[in-house]
Amino acid sequence: MNPRVQTALHPGKKSRHLPRKSRPPWRSTKEIRLSLNIDTNDFNTKVNQAAKFLQQGHKVKVSIRFRGREMAHTSLGIDVEQRFAQALEGKAVVDKQPKLEGRSMMMFLSPSPTK
Numbered sequence: 001m002n003p004r005v006q007t008a009l010h011p012g013k014k015s016r017h018l019p020r021k022s023r024p025p026w027r028s029t030k031e032i033r034l035s036l037n038i039d040t041n042d043f044n045t046k047v048n049q050a051a052k053f054l055q056q057g058h059k060v061k062v063s064i065r066f067r068g069r070e071m072a073h074t075s076l077g078i079d080v081e082q083r084f085a086q087a088l089e090g091k092a093v094v095d096k097q098p099k100l101e102g103r104s105m106m107m108f109l110s111p112s113p114t115k
Helices: 040-055 068-087
Strands: 029-034 059-065 092-101 104-111
Touching: 029 040, 029 068, 040 059, 040 068, 040 092, 040 104, 059 068, 068 092, 068 104
Parallel strands: 029 059
Antiparallel strands: 059 104, 092 104
């Protein structure tokens, strides 16, 4: 934050008495963690949770952590994340496509623009 700067005003008026500028609310990034062999009901629960976050205006980070021999099947992780993006097709836009970084794969979604 910048230190408060005194502006040239009426001599008796201080800047702290002026109304604050209206600014958009701060939005954070929420994370949804999936596994490579996620069940259908668990997957739907995660999709509903992500939809709730997107409706509130948050960005969503979808991640999968690969353990042990799962590293040999990273293509299955891409399929799971693309299926997740398709389930949120009308509500979200993919910011970053699924990308493998070390043992985890990440994808970023943001709320779709309103018309």
